[in-house]
Amino acid sequence: MDKRDYYEVLGVSKTATVDEIKRAYRKLARQNHPDVNKNDPNAAEKFKELTEAYQVLSDPDKRARYDQFGHQATSGNGGMGGFSGAENPFGDFSGFGDIFDMFFGGRTARGPQRGEDLEYELVIDFEDAAFGVEEEIQVPRTETCDNCGGTGAKPGTETRRCTACNGSGEQQNVVNTPFGRMVNRRPCPVCHGRGVIIEQLCRECAGQGRKRVRRAIHIKVPPGVDNGTRLRMPGAGETSPSGGQPGDLHIVIRVRPHEVFERDGTNVYVDVPLTFVQAALGDEIEVPTLDGKVKLRIPEGTQNGTSFRLRGKGIPKLGSQTQRGDEHVRVHVITPTGLSERGKELLRELGRELGESPSEQTRTFVDRMKSFLGNS
Structure with a gap:
């Protein structure tokens, strides 16, 4: 069967950049890898075809010859299309570590891992969202056991090295495939990834080395937050089980509705009733604002639905010390009822x-x- 055009195989144009070619290969390789797509009997051939196309198009010299001569430039084991010797991409997966990391969960990530992020929903009042507030919250999270120091062993007892993994905490599974030897690493099932065998478990954490606690955290909510505003507290998330940096705590703000004010961005709106006489003859009335009551002059002949603006009486702009929205006062003329x-x-x-x-x-x-x- 004739070979398909390499650009067609990867689904890219002939003017595609090297980065575009790499992204296309990563996406298709993930979908067609034999260990991932086990139900497709043609997965191995598809993966081989993808890799062959990538090998050619990702190399400027090979790509130039391919563009000029087509598949003839790639024929022969000694040519650029052969996968023998140093160019064999399957022997030890040299140059393809990033691809296989996607399939097997990151074989090079063996150092301390960062703790997971946490999310907490904080409900506050309308005025607190406008002017800021300080709160103390209780955040449930997993921390290193303070009784055993994270070892999982009862204080004063000893541990011994796991012979099943030779203290590494992981076991390797080597599989021979048509493309070469593939190494899959997994946590040791005997010591559960610790690398040591615990003779007597810590009572506080049941040998886990970590336990669930509720940690009091002080939150400072800045002025101007709104529904859905997210505040990040670096290092206040889950601790790392392997000694890495802790995760972050993300505070999601929820604002309680106000009985008088409505909000739109940094502006607030309030509805004020007027009697027929006040609207017709004019009056000076008191209206509520976030700063307290203020006087508002109603001119003679004011119509129902008229809106008056009070500059600088709205919500402070988030992150600004001086900018603030306006308050819009909407008047509603009340038709008299029950007249004599x-x-x-x-x-x-x-x-x-x-x-x-x-x-x-x-x-x-x-x-x-x-x-x-x-x-x-």
């Missing part, structure tokens, strides 16, 4: 004074609607 006959008569008199009457207003509205519907 005297009140009704006064309103009728006001209507006559303004040159209005209910019947004229109704006719005018009906005429406008008819005109609109007739033109649509």
